[in-house]
Amino acid sequence: MNNIVSLDYQSRKPIFKQIVQQITKFVALGILKPKDKLPSTREMASSLGVNPNTIRKAYSMLENDGVIITLSTKGTFIIDNPSKIKDKIIKTGIDEINQKIKELTKLGITKEEILSKLK
Amino acid sequence: MNNIVSLDYQSRKPIFKQIVQQITKFVALGILKPKDKLPSTREMASSLGVNPNTIRKAYSMLENDGVIITLSTKGTFIIDNPSKIKDKIIKTGIDEINQKIKELTKLGITKEEILSKLK
């Protein structure tokens, strides 16, 4: 069985953060839908070959972000109304692009030149 | 005396990497010119309040990147033809922006919408 998330162990990006970002993305994309049940921490941990604590950390961050909700003894679920998540991701993405452009313009290239080079 | 590089000691970004990036940028900008001599490791270390080994690490990465050249007992110098460095930085930056855009479009927003939101 393929996992929902795929990890890059070589990346300097922490495993737990990769999991958070991917699940968040899948929710925003609608691949994971409201009320969908996530695998248990143990299950996910073993299927990813990762320490259960790492999954726990990821889930608790996702809960903090309002992406999922954990009902004790029931399991972990995608929240009902994840609409704002998508906007949040987009806004963050735009900000990051703006930041990149700002850095490049410092090298003497104009914003227009940058935009014209985008594929 | 002002230093060439300015460090953010609070940042999670490693000091040696900050130095590498800044010097690379200054070379790309032409602020540091071919054959310019960089401060000796000890000098730079003391003026930045940093351990000499940290500077050494930065310098050796810069040498690896082909930005500087170090002549033992002579000092460390900007390479003769750093023209490609600027292009390389820009190309990398453009690629990163493209990557970001690609990710965002997966969320259902078009490239045009993204570009229109850039400041």
Added chain:
Amino acid sequence: MNNIVSLDYQSRKPIFKQIVQQITKFVALGILKPKDKLPSTREMASSLGVNPNTIRKAYSMLENDGVIITLSTKGTFIIDNPSKIKDKIIKTGIDEINQKIKELTKLGITKEEILSKLK
């Protein structure tokens, strides 16, 4: 327990370089196989009676050379396809011999004479 590498502490050749060369050689020889796990930096350091930083330096050079891959908190491993490493070493060696021969022929001795004197 015997170590993978054996050091000559008297040699002028830096310890980290000895380690790099030996591990590279063992990979080329197939003694170290793809996906083999190398000892942790601390482990190797203590078994060699050497500072952990020295091992780290060696490992990071090996990673740079594409011989090993290091997964943070997981360990350090031989890369999947090290086939080209052997060829690379041999090619470098042949080039060096050619260079030596070229220098000697400048002294008036022919290539054939040189080859006939090899044991």
Added chain:
Amino acid sequence: MNNIVSLDYQSRKPIFKQIVQQITKFVALGILKPKDKLPSTREMASSLGVNPNTIRKAYSMLENDGVIITLSTKGTFIIDNPSKIKDKIIKTGIDEINQKIKELTKLGITKEEILSKLK
């Protein structure tokens, strides 16, 4: 004016050793002939952009090797009969090649294969 010797400052090989080797080679080649006068240390130092002590060190090693002789107040000269120098260089070269071959054979390539790949 071109110098007799040409230095590679990037090499890890010490400057004084480069000078020794090149002058020895030129003597063996007959480019520098018996009784030829070498530049004074000061002269050579300034024309190479090198510290006079470095030249002094090189000259004293050459004198030690029996390649040159220093007559105080007269100058420094190539010795009368440098014939053995050539043989010595060749022998050293052959030994080095043998050493290289020995190392390569450890990788599973035979001496014959190596020789067949030499250009």
Added chain:
DNA sequence: GTGGTCTAGACCACC
């Protein structure tokens, strides 16, 4: 426990 970064300070060869 594992790798990553850093400090403090030492010793060396070379110039």
Added chain:
DNA sequence: GTGGTCTAGACCACA
């Protein structure tokens, strides 16, 4: 004084 190597030991994030 300059770079190069190394030791000893600390702290951190991550798993």
